[in-house]
Amino acid sequence: MNNSPIQTPELIHSPKEIRAKVVAAQKSGLTVGFVPTMGALHEGHLSLAGRAAAECDVTVVSIFVNPTQFGPSEDFSKYPRTLDSDIELLSHYHPVWVFAPEAADMYPPGMSTVVSPPRVSSPLEGVSRPTHFAGVATVVLKLLNMVPADIAYFGQKDYQQACVIRQMVIDLDVATRIAVCPIVRDDDGLAMSSRNRYLTPAERTAALSISRSLRVATERLEAGDRDAESIAAGMRAEMHAAGIREIDYAILANPQTLETLQTATDTVVILIAARVGGTRLIDNCVVSLSPTE
Amino acid sequence: MNNSPIQTPELIHSPKEIRAKVVAAQKSGLTVGFVPTMGALHEGHLSLAGRAAAECDVTVVSIFVNPTQFGPSEDFSKYPRTLDSDIELLSHYHPVWVFAPEAADMYPPGMSTVVSPPRVSSPLEGVSRPTHFAGVATVVLKLLNMVPADIAYFGQKDYQQACVIRQMVIDLDVATRIAVCPIVRDDDGLAMSSRNRYLTPAERTAALSISRSLRVATERLEAGDRDAESIAAGMRAEMHAAGIREIDYAILANPQTLETLQTATDTVVILIAARVGGTRLIDNCVVSLSPTE
Numbered sequence: 001m002n003n004s005p006i007q008t009p010e011l012i013h014s015p016k017e018i019r020a021k022v023v024a025a026q027k028s029g030l031t032v033g034f035v036p037t038m039g040a041l042h043e044g045h046l047s048l049a050g051r052a053a054a055e056c057d058v059t060v061v062s063i064f065v066n067p068t069q070f071g072p073s074e075d076f077s078k079y080p081r082t083l084d085s086d087i088e089l090l091s092h093y094h095p096v097w098v099f100a101p102e103a104a105d106m107y108p109p110g111m112s113t114v115v116s117p118p119r120v121s122s123p124l125e126g127v128s129r130p131t132h133f134a135g136v137a138t139v140v141l142k143l144l145n146m147v148p149a150d151i152a153y154f155g156q157k158d159y160q161q162a163c164v165i166r167q168m169v170i171d172l173d174v175a176t177r178i179a180v181c182p183i184v185r186d187d188d189g190l191a192m193s194s195r196n197r198y199l200t201p202a203e204r205t206a207a208l209s210i211s212r213s214l215r216v217a218t219e220r221l222e223a224g225d226r227d228a229e230s231i232a233a234g235m236r237a238e239m240h241a242a243g244i245r246e247i248d249y250a251i252l253a254n255p256q257t258l259e260t261l262q263t264a265t266d267t268v269v270i271l272i273a274a275r276v277g278g279t280r281l282i283d284n285c286v287v288s289l290s291p292t293e
Numbered sequence: 294m295n296n297s298p299i300q301t302p303e304l305i306h307s308p309k310e311i312r313a314k315v316v317a318a319q320k321s322g323l324t325v326g327f328v329p330t331m332g333a334l335h336e337g338h339l340s341l342a343g344r345a346a347a348e349c350d351v352t353v354v355s356i357f358v359n360p361t362q363f364g365p366s367e368d369f370s371k372y373p374r375t376l377d378s379d380i381e382l383l384s385h386y387h388p389v390w391v392f393a394p395e396a397a398d399m400y401p402p403g404m405s406t407v408v409s410p411p412r413v414s415s416p417l418e419g420v421s422r423p424t425h426f427a428g429v430a431t432v433v434l435k436l437l438n439m440v441p442a443d444i445a446y447f448g449q450k451d452y453q454q455a456c457v458i459r460q461m462v463i464d465l466d467v468a469t470r471i472a473v474c475p476i477v478r479d480d481d482g483l484a485m486s487s488r489n490r491y492l493t494p495a496e497r498t499a500a501l502s503i504s505r506s507l508r509v510a511t512e513r514l515e516a517g518d519r520d521a522e523s524i525a526a527g528m529r530a531e532m533h534a535a536g537i538r539e540i541d542y543a544i545l546a547n548p549q550t551l552e553t554l555q556t557a558t559d560t561v562v563i564l565i566a567a568r569v570g571g572t573r574l575i576d577n578c579v580v581s582l583s584p585t586e
Contacts, residue, residue: 019468110412111463112464113408113409113410113411113460114408115409116408118403118405142466146466171405171435172408172431173308173438174438175312175441
């Protein structure tokens with residue numbers, strides 16, 4: 001293992017090779033952080049890599065556009081693939097190993113085992129994208145077996161995904177610790193997403209109503225409003241006024257179970273999924289209120 | 294880690310503790326073999342422990358009667374639990390760590406992730422016991438995360454189970470190597486099973502027709518008979534004549550996919566499941582024929 005600064009991330013395609021390197025690093029006493037991504041890296045991903053680099057001796061960033069988590073009518077084929085610039089962006093952290101497996105290595109012929117994800121996968125995204133979380137859970141478990149890191153970092157932007165992975169790791173006794181890191185937003189408030197690059201300027205303006213809705217809802221909660229249904233209706237009206245017509249959900253939910261709340265409790269997560277033009281965007285915000293408020 | 298002979302197996306209940314011990318052993322350069330069992334150990338299990346002890350520096354034997362692999366009308370509650378004598382039997386091998394987790398640690402409240410097993414789980418036992426292999430796959434994956442051994446040993450007696458686990462480990466990139474060990478038989482030919490102790494003397498006599506059927510079928514194959522359906526009919530007649538009325542299956546199959554064969558190929562597995570009295574027994578035999586025969 002190399003403890004000296006490395007500026008250019010090392011690129012590894014082979015699952016066997018990355019596992020051997022990770023295990024050897026750990027045997028030599030180093031800690032390994034892991035950031036699984038689908039590439040098209042933005043500042044949200046980089047904040048995860050930065051935290052991994054700060055907390056661990058070696059950082060592994062995987063880049064794999066996982067076909068099994070896309071639905072048949074979703075954007076798998078047009079999803080941005082920008083490996084060279086992704087590697088360039090990761091050169092600010094070191095040592096970083098970029099693990100970019102081939103689809104044929106991830107899903108060889110005959111592969112037929114699937115991780116059926118935990119209950120928290122059922123509402124929300126589980127309704128809009130019924131096969132999504134089985135694809136996510138299966139690929140994340142595979143990646144955690146290929147990269148048996150000490151800590152794996154996920155973004156809170158995919159709030160339900162983080163819940164699913166955290167529960168799966170508990171349920172299946174995966175040794176890797178799961179860390180969930182804050183959403184990174186552009187200056188205008190839009191949550192960073194690889195899919196933001198699909199937006200036209202007009203769509204982007206409309207999309208800003210999503211994060212604005214979250215702020216308005218948070219302010220109502222902080223002002224003492226506990227009527228979750230009315231707050232959710234307000235969010236939908238805000239987005240509707242901005243021209244968003246397809247809202248998959250805009251709700252206040254229990255932050256552990258993701259069950260929709262009629263009345264806000266001490267801690268809630270506000271979750272939105274909406275389609276802006278052809279682009280499906282998600283965003284969320286956790287609000288913790290003092291119980292005496 | 295202790296390299297010196299230990300005569301009394303160490304008993305560990307905590308998943309965290311066994312994992313820490315296994316990882317520490319591996320970090321110190323020792324290899325770890327793992328034999329997952331449901332206890333009620335017999336010579337079949339001991340042959341697995343013996344092979345693990347011969348091939349690895351440390352042997353872990355888990356003893357856990359896994360509720361999720363029993364169907365609602367099956368023998369979970371009456372399944373034999375003989376921990377003290379199991380530990381006694383394992384004292385011939387050393388060092389052995391006996392890992393006996395509690396059900397509450399394996400399945401805490403909220404546990405809801407399930408490993409949906411690979412395609413090879415669908416026929417045969419998958420028909421007779423539709424939830425069985427999801428329970429097996431999930432518990433074995435959990436156990437392999439708690440005991441991340443170098444090699445895990447399974448008996449060929451549960452032939453389809455071995456196929457399911459081998460494929461699951463490939464599909465989910467589990468690092469542990471899977472070794473499948475030969476069936477151990479009593480002098481009268483009956484395959485060793487914890488469930489044999491349920492048999493009355495008369496039932497045991499009837500049960501011997503199972504292994505006898507396998508021998509007769511093997512002889513027909515070795516004599517050049519390739520009519521798999523006729524051979525299978527012969528097996529059923531043999532068992533029927535011995536008083537066995539409930540035969541779940543008695544077939545010749547492709548040894549990889551377990552698809553039933555009409556015509557025998559170069560390598561076949563002969564598989565039987567039958568109920569003798571109240572006891573469901575399984576047995577099998579792999580026959581490899583020269584292609585020129």
